[in-house]
Amino acid sequence: MRPITLHDLAKHCQVSTATVSAVVNGADWVSEATRRRVQRAIEELGYHPNQLARGLKRQEGHAVGVVVSDLTNPFFTSIVRSLSHSLRDAGRTLSLCDSDHRHDLGEANLRMLLEGQIVGLVIIGDSVPEKALRAFVKRRANVPVIVIERDYQIQQVSCLLVDSEQGGYAATCHLAERGRRRIAMIAGPTTGAGSATYGRATRLEGYRRALKDLRLPFDEQLVVEGNFRYDSGCSAMHTLLELEDPPDAVFAANDMMAFGAMSVVRDAGLSVPDDVALIGFDNVPMADLTTPGLTTMAMPMVELGDAAARLLDAQIRLGEDHIPLRDTFSATLVARASTLGSEISVG
Amino acid sequence: MRPITLHDLAKHCQVSTATVSAVVNGADWVSEATRRRVQRAIEELGYHPNQLARGLKRQEGHAVGVVVSDLTNPFFTSIVRSLSHSLRDAGRTLSLCDSDHRHDLGEANLRMLLEGQIVGLVIIGDSVPEKALRAFVKRRANVPVIVIERDYQIQQVSCLLVDSEQGGYAATCHLAERGRRRIAMIAGPTTGAGSATYGRATRLEGYRRALKDLRLPFDEQLVVEGNFRYDSGCSAMHTLLELEDPPDAVFAANDMMAFGAMSVVRDAGLSVPDDVALIGFDNVPMADLTTPGLTTMAMPMVELGDAAARLLDAQIRLGEDHIPLRDTFSATLVARASTLGSEISVG
DNA sequence: TTGTACGCGTTATCAC
């Protein structure tokens, strides 16, 4: 059964294709009588406009491209999800690409999206090499590009970032407010994969600034480097517990390492938070499920998703002369039992 | 800068558009000389075919529609991810829709995809009402539809299912093999949301069949109903521990409830697995991170993703006369410390 | 208020 076309509809209603098109697109010059006649035919025959032909004519697609470095990362899915909803409301399609942490695949994805005549592009995380993105914006100056959690030095792209330094500062202060004085940090990697993602390394800087403001001494022994994975949190915590003067609080640069640390503390027969208070970073869904619940700095996932969606919509509307934006969001404290103990949690 | 078209290339190379098109699509009748000339021009000018025009002409889009009921569910993302990779290799685009557990949104998504001239459709979970899907396959008989983890009674659609009964059977047997005799079950809801998803309720049936085969008595008190959420696992476990003769093993119908149970057992001062062995269902990423690690029945996520991708590819190739398929996969045991204790885990 | 005719970028079918 060949899909119904504008032409079929016109014949069926004894009107021209122009009239049918006008009805479909809500032009105001069609008489009420014919409008209703056409509307009814649309329902009856089950007409659906062909977006390919429409896009070809209008010189613009209806899809927005989204490139993600790893879809299994809950931080990313959350953003994609909120994008998906707002795009649906705008009648747009979401073309998803998972680059699997590989720059070559990210580049291939970009090429595909280019051919697909997308009308906007959202890049989440470190998934596309800067050079490829440069080439893209050169070829498609009118297509707005929004990057989340990665800082490209390209004029035409908008960047939505999270202020890790501020987050690290706030996390450290929270531990001090809970009466802790010997605060350790399990930091992220300072070089290599992951350090490209904006600010990962700067959580440490926030920690240092907080110590200074709190007039607490900075002790090199209390900073151990991890790689953002569970295992590295475990070994880092082992190292910390073996110190002559072990910490009474630990700030881990992400939740996964915090979970590793939590498990080690408990296996050592110590209590979280009585002996060691613990705070993470990210607020992954699981942070709410461990016992004790993990206090953490929440990434503003919903805000980022909404902001990206709104910005995208506005820039698509503006077209050629949209203004790239650069905005920074804050991580917010979600206090749970791993620092509060049996007190009531504050979300 | 207007995108380069076939026309531009033709003029630039002093050949016809037909020739350029032939080169782009790798036809075999172009002379080596002109082919190289055109190839070089393509590189130089940076030509990219317009997929909209191509699709319009060829009467088929290049996108595959994917509808998911909840992208934040790790089981779903894992499948989407593997689909994304195989589609990229096939040069196809992935149009993602998150229906947010709402049938009306799923229906809206379906309409959008219909207009987008998709060439294949994958539905994951309970995201689209049967009626809407029926209408879709009627309008687009040539577009293959593949459904994962939901059993539609529609001739033309392929269904990939997971055998929950067998999984429940295997889980129960595993507990018995570990020497447990008083095996409880925290079951899923028997009615309402979630029960539509294939087989959720039948895990209980597998449990009962296993007890029979093992010649263990079936005790009604040992079956408590939950709702697949963490909290319901907690309260179910409380109920079980308060029995005169509490169980020495618990099979939870999913991992989240198992985590809840685990937390309650430990809070009661008992040991997992020494006092109560614990097994879940799904193998969510977190199952590997708790202490003790959670033994669970792993959903065959990678297999499902690959199977869907392969099936889709084959059916798109066959076109109008593809044969719908119906296939069932098995959940496989992943034994960890929550049933093995300190023995070495077996993946 | 409505109809006619052309073009968007591509591919397929011919004729040369």
Add this chain to the structure above:
DNA sequence: GTGATAACGCGTACAA
């Protein structure tokens, strides 16, 4: 081997 040309389905000047 290659080039002209007619569609594909839609939107839109422009004519009526």
